[in-house]
Amino acid sequence: xxxxGLRIFNAYPAFARKGETFxxxxxxxxxxxxxxxxxxxxxGARNWHFAMMWLLVVNGFVYLAFIYLHGEWRDLVPRRGxxxxxxxxxxxxxxxxxxxxxxxxHNALQRGAYFAMPIVGIMAVVTGIAIWKPVELSxxxxxxxxxxxxxxxxxxxxxxxxxxxxxxxxxxxxVDPYSIPSMITGSYDEDASPEARxxxxxxxxxxxxxxxxxxx
Amino acid sequence: xxxxxxxxxxxxxxxxxxxxxAGAAGAAFLAACDSTGPKSAKKLLxxxxxxxxxxxxxxxxxxxxxxxxxxxxxxxxxxxxxxVSKQVPVxxxxxxxxxxxxxxxxxxxxxxxxxxxxxxxxxxGYKLNHYCVEGWTAVATRTGVRLADLARLAKVQRGAExxxxxxxxxxxHESWDIASAVHPQTLVVYAQDGHYxxxxxxxxxxxxxxxxxxxxxxxYLTKIVFMPxxxxxxxxxFGYEWYGGV
Numbered sequence: 001x002x003x004x005g006l007r008i009f010n011a012y013p014a015f016a017r018k019g020e021t022f023x024x025x026x027x028x029x030x031x032x033x034x035x036x037x038x039x040x041x042x043x044g045a046r047n048w049h050f051a052m053m054w055l056l057v058v059n060g061f062v063y064l065a066f067i068y069l070h071g072e073w074r075d076l077v078p079r080r081g082x083x084x085x086x087x088x089x090x091x092x093x094x095x096x097x098x099x100x101x102x103x104x105x106h107n108a109l110q111r112g113a114y115f116a117m118p119i120v121g122i123m124a125v126v127t128g129i130a131i132w133k134p135v136e137l138s139x140x141x142x143x144x145x146x147x148x149x150x151x152x153x154x155x156x157x158x159x160x161x162x163x164x165x166x167x168x169x170x171x172x173x174x175v176d177p178y179s180i181p182s183m184i185t186g187s188y189d190e191d192a193s194p195e196a197r198x199x200x201x202x203x204x205x206x207x208x209x210x211x212x213x214x215x216x
Numbered sequence: 217x218x219x220x221x222x223x224x225x226x227x228x229x230x231x232x233x234x235x236x237x238a239g240a241a242g243a244a245f246l247a248a249c250d251s252t253g254p255k256s257a258k259k260l261l262x263x264x265x266x267x268x269x270x271x272x273x274x275x276x277x278x279x280x281x282x283x284x285x286x287x288x289x290x291x292x293x294x295x296x297x298x299x300v301s302k303q304v305p306v307x308x309x310x311x312x313x314x315x316x317x318x319x320x321x322x323x324x325x326x327x328x329x330x331x332x333x334x335x336x337x338x339x340x341g342y343k344l345n346h347y348c349v350e351g352w353t354a355v356a357t358r359t360g361v362r363l364a365d366l367a368r369l370a371k372v373q374r375g376a377e378x379x380x381x382x383x384x385x386x387x388x389h390e391s392w393d394i395a396s397a398v399h400p401q402t403l404v405v406y407a408q409d410g411h412y413x414x415x416x417x418x419x420x421x422x423x424x425x426x427x428x429x430x431x432x433x434x435x436y437l438t439k440i441v442f443m444p445x446x447x448x449x450x451x452x453x454f455g456y457e458w459y460g461g462v
Contacts, residue, residue, distance in 0.1 A: 011350035018354035019294035039253065042350065043455040048253060050457075051264030134347065135282045135427050135462045136275045146285045147345065147353055 001052050003038025005158055007045035010037060015152050024152065053128065060121055075105045076114045086112055093200055100195045107194075113164055120164065124157035174201040269459040276461065278399055282426030284343040284355040290409050291354035295346075297416035298430075300450065301386040305436045306415045312384075315420050317404070321380075321441035324371035331420050334406055337361045337369075342401055347462045348430040349451075358424050360405035364398040366440065376442035380449075381423045381434035390432045390449030394442075396461065399427050404437065429460040 013031040016022035039045025067073045079085070085108030091097040101107065106114065126140070130150040134141040144150040172179060176199070178192035189207075190196065197204045284290075299305055307315045317334065319327035341359040348354075363379075380391040396402065402425035406413060413419040418435025425433065431451040452458040 008351060012348070012352040014352070017288065017291070018296065018352055019289060019291035041455075043451075044253070046349070046456070047261045047265060048257075050268055051261050054264065133272075133275060133462065134345070136272075136277065136280045138280060138282065147347070151351065 001049065001056055002158055002162060003036065004045040004048040004052070005154075006032045007037035007039040008042060008049060009155070010034075011042045015148055015155075017148055022148070022152075025155075050132075053125070056121075057125060060118065060125070064118060076111060078108075078111050078115055082108050082112060095200070100198045103195055113168060117161070117164055120157055120160045124154065124161060127151075127154035127157055130154075171201065175199050177205065178207070265457055269457070269461075272459055272461040273393065273395070276395055276427070278395075280427075281401055282342075282344050282462075284345055288355045290343070290356055292409060295354050295356055295408075295417065296348075296352075299385050299435065300388050304415045305383075305385045307384060307420060307436070315438075317421060317437060318439045319366055319370045319442075320439065321443050322373040322376035323442055324373060325369065327366065327370050331406060331412075334361055334404060334421065338365055340403060341407075342403075344401065344424075344426045346424075346430055347426065349456060349460070357409050358403055358405045359407035359410070360403035360421070360424070362400060363402045363404060363423070363440070364400065366404065367398055367442070370442075372442050375444050378443045378446045380439075380441040380443055380447055381437060382439040382441065383434050383436040384438050385434075385436040388434060388436070388450045389447075390434050390452065390460075391443070391446045391458075392428065392432065393446075393459070396425065396427050399425055401426055404440075427462055429456075429462060431456060432460040 010031040014022065014028040015025050016028060022028060037045070039048050067076065085101065088097060088101045089107050089109045092100055127144060127150050129137060130141040130144050131147060131154055134147045134150070141147055141150050144153055176194050178189060182188040192207045197206070197208060199205065297304070309315070314330060317327075317329045319329070338361065339359060340362055341357060343355065343357045346354045346356060377394050378391050379394060379397040380389055382389040402423070404421050405418075405424045406421045408417050413422065418437070421437045422435040423433050423437055423440075432449070446458065448458065452460070
């Protein structure tokens with residue numbers, strides 16, 4: 001979706017209406033590097049984009065239905081004090097705090113990211129529909145500020161999703177690689193959790209040896 | 217007592233097996249890929265395009281109309297000029313005789329209209345967005361005759377589900393579904409921003425509807441043909457969506 005979207009964007013790598021200027025994008029008329037695009041040409045990219053969007057939508061519905069039915073949305077909704085807790089996590093990661101803040105399943109930064117993800121995803125779909133059908137669904141396009149702005153918000157939704165995804169995948173490998181098998185199997189060794197290891201990105205990756213048992 | 221899975225007993229290491237499988241799948245994917253993606257996906261993409269067209273036709277309403285945003289300036293001289301001939305197509309009366317617009321095909325009353333005939337018909341003007349497939353929009357005031365009015369004058373027959381818009385721009389044409397063609401904002405345009413069209417914008421007349429992407433709106437119009445079946449179009453045959461709805 002991202003690659004084909006960027007190829008579509010490159011057909012007109014700007015937001016301004018013809019004969020006008022656009023306030024809020026510093027790279028107007030500078031195309032995205034072709035290596036980051038997918039589809040080969042505008043029509044090919046559009047065909048991919050308009051086919052794969054259904055996969056994104058279906059996948060999104062399945063995900064939302066799953067976390068709703070399993071009640072796991074409760075693990076994602078920010079708790080009270082999320083800003084302070086996130087700040088404590090940042091302090092820990094940059095070494096301004098010695099011990100890992102106490103967390104449940106996810107730390108405060110994770111909660112924020114995983115809560116934002118579906119919201120930004122929905123935003124990507126809604127803004128996408130708005131620039132797909134700006135006449136048939138003009139009420140939607142107008143609600144987003146018109147075609148030019150809807151296209152801009154669509155770009156931002158993509159950018160945020162990419163940032164969240166890259167950050168998430170980096171942190172999986174840098175902080176909690178032990179969670180990778182659990183994504184498939186569902187079982188997780190709490191002794192290997194970042195909290196138990198006091199793990200910062202790329203630090204304390206090894207599981208601590210359990211304390212030697214002493215004879216009673 | 218055996219320990220471990222049978223495959224492991226006969227010497228297939230699980231980790232190596234997974235790596236090999238992933239490697240083979242990756243290689244197969246890369247081999248089937250060019251810059252437009254795996255070739256086997258063509259059918260899937262066509263299927264999605266057809267399904268999207270049905271959905272778009274369901275969404276289509278004659279009451280959904282376009283309006284340029286408040287305060288939007290007309291693009292004027294910045295309005296792009298596109299044609300497929302090597303040079304700007306210009307109708308030369310000396311060579312081709314006087315320009316006329318033919319309305320033919322499945323009609324009881326074929327029409328042949330001069331520019332002044334068109335100008336004498338009920339005149340409609342809208343300040344509209346132009347939605348290009350590339351992603352840009354431009355605002356222009358379009359003045360002309362509703363295609364629905366021409367269809368009424370020509371007494372279009374039942375069963376005419378499609379319309380072809382033909383041009384003198386090196387064979388450029390695009391066919392449409394009839395519903396989009398008789399949308400109230402689908403016009404045979406002969407003036408833009410208050411002046412008769414200049415050759416860069418499709419003189420003497422072009423089709424224009426905000427409900428279709430730019431490439432569907434044939435410029436340098438010569439013939440409007442009502443048909444029972446669609447017959448593709450210049451860019452639709454090239455691989456863009458035939459429906460091209462907005």
